[in-house]
Amino acid sequence: MKKLFWILWLIVLLTGTAFAQPGKGQVELSKVPVPAGHHLSEYTFDLPVDPTSWNNQQPGLHAAFGSTDALYLRCEVPAVNQESLMWEESGWMGDRLNAQVLVWSPDTLEQIRFNVSDLISDDGSVISRDNIKLNMVRYVLSNFHYGATNFSCDTPADSVWLMPDRFETLKRFDLPGKTVRPVWVAFDIPRNVKPGKYHGTIEINSLKNKVTLKVSVTVRKQVLPDPHEWKFRLDLWQNPWIIAWYYNIEPWSAEHKALLKKHLRLYADAGGKYITTYAVHSPWADNSYQIEETMIDWIKRTDGSWKFDYSIFDQYVELAMETGIDEAITIYSPIPWGYRFRYLDEKTGNYVYEEWSPVSEQFKTVWNLFLDDLKMHLTEKGWFKKTYLGINENSLDVTLAAIKVIKEHSKEWKITYAGDWHPELSPLLDDYSPVITSEPSPDELKERSARGFTTTFYVCCNPPRPNTFVFSHPVEARFISWYALAYGYNGFLRWAYDAWPADPVRDARHIFWPAGDCFLVYPGANSSIRFEKLREGIADYEKVIILRELASKSNDENVIRLMHDLDVLLDTFAFERDYSKRNFNADDMKEALQKSKTILDNLSIFLEH
Secondary structure (H helix, E strand, O other): OHHHHHHHHHHHHHHOOOOEOOOOOEEEEOOOOOOOOOOOOOEEEEOOOOHHHHHHOOOOOEEEEEOOOOOOOOOOOOOOOHHHHEEEEEEEEOOEEEEEEEEEEOOOEEEEEEEEOOEEEOOOOEEOHHHEEEEEEEEEEEOOOOOOOOOOOOOOOOOOEEEEEEEEOOOOEEEOOOEEEEEEEEEEOOOOOOOEEEEEEEEEEOOOOEEEEEEEEEEEEEEOOOHHHOOOEEEEOOOOHHHHHHHOOOOOOHHHHHHHHHHHHHHHOOOEOEEEEEOOOOOOOOOOOOOOOOOOEEEEOOOOOEEEEOHHHHHHHHHHHHOOOOOEEEEEOOOOHHHEEEEEEOOOOEEEEEEOOOOOHHHHHHHHHHHHHHHHHHHHHOOHHHEEEEEEOOOHHHHHHHHHHHHHHOOOOEEEEEEOOOOOOHHHOOEEEEEOOOOOOHHHHHHHHHOOOEEEEEOOOOOOOOOOOOOOOHHHHHHHHHHHHHHOOOEEEEOOOEOOOOOOOOEOOOOOOOOOOOEOOEOOOEOEHHHHHHHHHHHHHHHHHHHHHHHOOOOOHHHHHHHHHHHHHHHHHHOOOOHHHOOOOHHHHHHHHHHHHHHHHHHHHHOOO
16 A cells, blocks of 8 residues: 555656646645555645746756745746846855755756855955755655645644755756756855855756856855854754664664764754753653653662663763763653653563652652652763753643652752743743743743743744744744844754654655654754754854844944844844734745844944954
């Protein structure tokens, strides 16, 4: 059954026009076998709104720059003009500039190759082509169309759409007729390069045609620090077992750890701050394709005493720290789903599952024993001061009961919580991440900051916008950090970094949630449009912090005016306190972020001296 489905799926991808019904703007497959777990009644793939648009395209290779704030559907003629043959951008030393090249043709082309030149300034300074990375953007299956907002977490989806998202390195590729292939181009500006204007080309060849695109990069005198030094607190929850599961290798083997290290470097390169660890087996609702297992084995000895094995916990923390993720360790969770705890009974050799509510005596007894042992272990490793006990989305009374047990054990414990905003919790939490639809007031945020607490926010399967689904407008991912900046947050949290569904390289859908909700990166440590735009926004956040510090020491009237303009613009990002009254329009986000980009660039110029 699965094999037949993928054969039909491949036919549609290769032809681009199979099973079309005029006027519907999408492809429908009737009586197609549904893969196990999806429960979908029909499959649809994108086709042009106007199929005749391809008739107006000249034969052969077409290429131009598109916007990184937009998605380009596979069978839609891209809306670009002749000015798109030139790409100009400015950035700081240490910056990453992103561009998107579109390749399309009304007829099939073979062996398309990219040749990128060095970037050379007028005085002969060089940015080597080694700093320019190309990734082909692969299309994956989504359960909602581009920019969809009329859904919620539990909205069933009985359609399938192709969305560009997954990165894959390329040497050459073939292009089926009447299709588009996006290629993501990342320009990493070295920190030791000489400021100035640099020029280069991107040459695109097929067997019969060639298109040359021009590139101009202006390097400012400002320096963007290494991601490890960024202030933005990025917390993307990890599931290291997903790597072993996907590649069918032994968890915690040398091969697994080598893959994990590569996988974590991608997170570290975006400024990742939190190491996600697990003190209990499957802390959530067993609703992932590969559940999160415990990193700390709980063992009840034959004499009734307890011991705790930290071997996997230590391996993962050390591995993450080696990649540069070393600011915070979060241990989940004192309140697992349904209060379900698992331990190994040494007497029988069996795993035992019991429910220990935070208000129960059993919870207090066992968790005090565990916290004694855990605190001693963390102190010996030198990790205690950077460790948080993580509590996630529970009712207020249960959360308060767990916090009481923890704080009565030791006031030195730090606690983080992700869920709705509750003023009662705020003074008890060292780190708080409310969902964007249930937020503190700006004054409450300032109060937390004055106490030395950190506060991030999160989005999940809702709200529809802003978000980081595969069908979201890419600008939304960049906007997230600007929203944090405007509202006063220290950063952003997302479940999850890598909770992949069954076949993530082809199918981003999950049986419960919108496509891409559970992951931002792909197998092979391959990035995505969403992840790169999120990183882009985080870099903006860092630049604002740096420029504010420099501006505070300047009496330049231009600087004062631009900082005022920036503050006014940020005020427009904060929106209504009532989320239901907000209008997160993608075009408005693009316009506002374009203004912010101009302000930052002008500030960079005036603050160069």
